[in-house]
Every structure is written in structure tokens, then in C-alpha cells.
Amino acid sequence: MKALEVENLKVIFPTEAGIVRAVEGIDIEIDEGECVAIVGESGCGKSVTSLAVMKLLSSPPAITRVDKLVLGGIDIKDLTDKQMQKVRGKDVAMIFQDALTALNPVMTVGRQIDEIFLAHGKEHFSDETGKALSRFARKKEAKRRTIEALKLVGISDAELRYKAYPHQLSGGMRQRVLIAMAFACNPHLIIADEPTTALDVTIQAQVLDILKELQRKQKTSLMLITHDLSIVMNMADKIYVMYCGKIVECARTRELFKNPLHPYTHGLLGSVARINDDRKRFVQIPSSLPSPMHKPSGCYFHPRCVHATERCKQEMPPLEQLEGGRCVRCWNYKEIRYDKQ
Numbered sequence: 001m002k003a004l005e006v007e008n009l010k011v012i013f014p015t016e017a018g019i020v021r022a023v024e025g026i027d028i029e030i031d032e033g034e035c036v037a038i039v040g041e042s043g044c045g046k047s048v049t050s051l052a053v054m055k056l057l058s059s060p061p062a063i064t065r066v067d068k069l070v071l072g073g074i075d076i077k078d079l080t081d082k083q084m085q086k087v088r089g090k091d092v093a094m095i096f097q098d099a100l101t102a103l104n105p106v107m108t109v110g111r112q113i114d115e116i117f118l119a120h121g122k123e124h125f126s127d128e129t130g131k132a133l134s135r136f137a138r139k140k141e142a143k144r145r146t147i148e149a150l151k152l153v154g155i156s157d158a159e160l161r162y163k164a165y166p167h168q169l170s171g172g173m174r175q176r177v178l179i180a181m182a183f184a185c186n187p188h189l190i191i192a193d194e195p196t197t198a199l200d201v202t203i204q205a206q207v208l209d210i211l212k213e214l215q216r217k218q219k220t221s222l223m224l225i226t227h228d229l230s231i232v233m234n235m236a237d238k239i240y241v242m243y244c245g246k247i248v249e250c251a252r253t254r255e256l257f258k259n260p261l262h263p264y265t266h267g268l269l270g271s272v273a274r275i276n277d278d279r280k281r282f283v284q285i286p287s288s289l290p291s292p293m294h295k296p297s298g299c300y301f302h303p304r305c306v307h308a309t310e311r312c313k314q315e316m317p318p319l320e321q322l323e324g325g326r327c328v329r330c331w332n333y334k335e336i337r338y339d340k341q
Contacts, residue, residue: 003189003221004030004053007068011048013061018293022048022062024245028223030189035215035222037236037253039229039268043289045245046225050191053223054094055084072188090120093182095211097194099174103166109177110146110162116184117142149180153210172203176210183214190215193225208235229272233257238325241265244290244300247319251326261328263305266338299331307336 011023023045030036038046051057052064055076069077071092079087088094096102104112118138143162150158153176166174175195182190195211196204212235215222224236232239232253239256241249241264249262260266267285286304290296298315302308311331319329330336 001032001073002029002070003032003034003072004028004223005068005070006053006066008066009049009052009069010065011045011052011057012063014063015061015293020292021295022245022292023052026240026242026245026247028053028240030221030223032188032221033215033219034237035212035224035235037224037226037232037239038242039226039232039239040242041227041289043292044242046227046242047193049242050094050193050223050225054088054092054191055079055081056094086120089116089187090185091187092189092191093185093187095175095178095182095190095192095195097197099171099178100166102178103174105166108163108165109169109174110143110150110164113146113149113177113181113184114139114142116181117145120185145184146180149184150177152183152214153177153180154206155180171199172207175199175203175207179207179210179214183218183220186218187220189221189223191223191225194227195224196228196231204231211235229268241268244295245292246300246329247327248301248329249327252324255324255326260338261326261333261336262301262330263307263336264301299329307332 006026006028008025008027009023010025013020013022026049028036028038028049038049040046048057052066053069057064066077069075071087074087074091076084076087103109147158147162150161155161155173155176161169161173166177169177192211196207199207208231211222214220224232226232236253239251239253240247241262243264249256249260249265256265257269260269264285271284290300290303296303297313299305299308299312299317302312305312309332315331317329317331319327321327
């Protein structure tokens, strides 16, 4: 059974200045227990994709269309927002990139995690005979589970931190609180949207280690949204590369790093610094991401691609399916030869 199946997801934002085509017909599959990364520059549609999967995009302003949206065998495509409230937290959870704004500033972090257990963990709140616990007993049990969850993500003095407000915690601790909230009810899928943004390198490593360890222990599937390929190298089993709202390449992580097929993927990998790297200069992708309201004709990447031909400027290449589950959207990938990085 797949943890997530998405087919032909499209998201647009009508504005007075024009239509923003944020996501253009993408397909995503995540197996149970698998970590899948969606990578690309800021503005390519990664975060919009994750919000669409969570059904957190309001209509208006967003208009979302999808042919298939199945989570852990549950078809959530046509669920209402009220029905999704029973799914979020229990079957799918999200770790947002800005913990300070994701957490309620006027509630203690302990109480915020308590609410997840109280809303979705009702089956756990019963005595040995199966009789439902009283409201007081449920709150006491939720607090116990919350403190356990805080300890699990490496927060010291969990009983003390339980009573703290978000602004009283460091950025790393707030991120750990979000991880504890996400894993609280052991959902089928966790979406981590740039989980290490604004954290220093040492704290980033700690947060990623916790995320990886909890995913392995609970056998949860993970969708990792990031622009940092150095993160996904040791975490992801499979990578989707996005550009201008489209998937341009997908492959198993080792294959992608060893043999990128799309020029954009090659450029992203070439910009990653490695230990003992003796290169005198890194690969630089020219110019910047085009406006989502004014995308170029043909292949969206052709204005920045040194391998572009006249056909690239006129026709959008299809997403070609290759052996081993690989896919690539490029007219010339068979002819292109890259220098070893």
C-alpha cells in the first residue's frame, strides 16, 4: 500500500495582474516507510504542493484540481475541511518551516501537544476494562504522553518545558516541539517543509538526526520539502526535482547524485559543496527563476540552459518514464554529456 498517491495535481492563483500557475499537473508516489524529497529553488511550487496535499489551500484565492489524492489507502480528494480535521494530525501531519509562527503564542507548548492527543487519541484513553476515562483522567494521560513526546525529541527538562510558551524556547527547541507534535499520533505521512530554515548548522544536524531516527523507529513515510540537496543526500530514498511548477526529474537518491539527467538537476548538484572538494569553481545556473505569471514558451528551463535547442524553445517536453522508476522532462538528455563534478 502506498502512503501517498497524487495524480495530476494543479494549483493556480487568479490575481488582478494575471494567473499564477503554481503547480502544473504533477504526480507523486510515496511508499510506506519511505522518505521522498521534493527539491528545487524557492518559488518552484514545493510548498504549495505540500499545502495542497494537506488540503490547506483556501479557495479562493487558490484553485486546486487533482485527479487522485489517496493517503494511506484513504481517498481524501473530496473530503470537506471539517472531515479533513479528523485526518490532519492522525493520518498526515506537517512540520512547518517557521516554528514561531506555526505555534500558538498564547498557549504553552505542552497544552498544544495535549490537544493532539485529546483530539485524535481517544482510543488510547480507556482503562484496562475498555471503559472510557473521565475528562480529568484523559487530560492527565495526555500530559503524560506529551512529556514522553518531548523527551523523545531530545528536549531536556521536559516537565519544565511543558509549561513554557513558544517565545521562551530557542529556535531549535521550537522545531523539536513541531516534530513531537507531528509524530504524536504516528501518522501514515509526515510532511516536513524546510524543517531546518533559520537554524544554525549544528542545530540543523541535530534536528535532521531526530527526524530521521523517529521516522525509522515509527516506520512513518516522510515528504521532505527543501532546496538544500546536502540535506536529502543522507535522508531521502527518492527525489523529485521541481522547476516552475513541473516535475523535471525523479530518481532514487543514489542514481540522481551519480547520474543526473536533466540540466537543471546537474546545476543544482554542481552548486553543492562537499568535504574534500577540490573544484576551483562551482556550477552556476544563469539568471533566475522566471515569474510564474510569465513563464517562457517551450521548456521552462530553456532560457537558463546551455544545451537548449530550437525545439526546446518551442515545445514543452513530456515527462518520459524510464527504467527503474526514473523519469525526466528533457528533449536532449540522451545527447548531453556532463563533466564529472
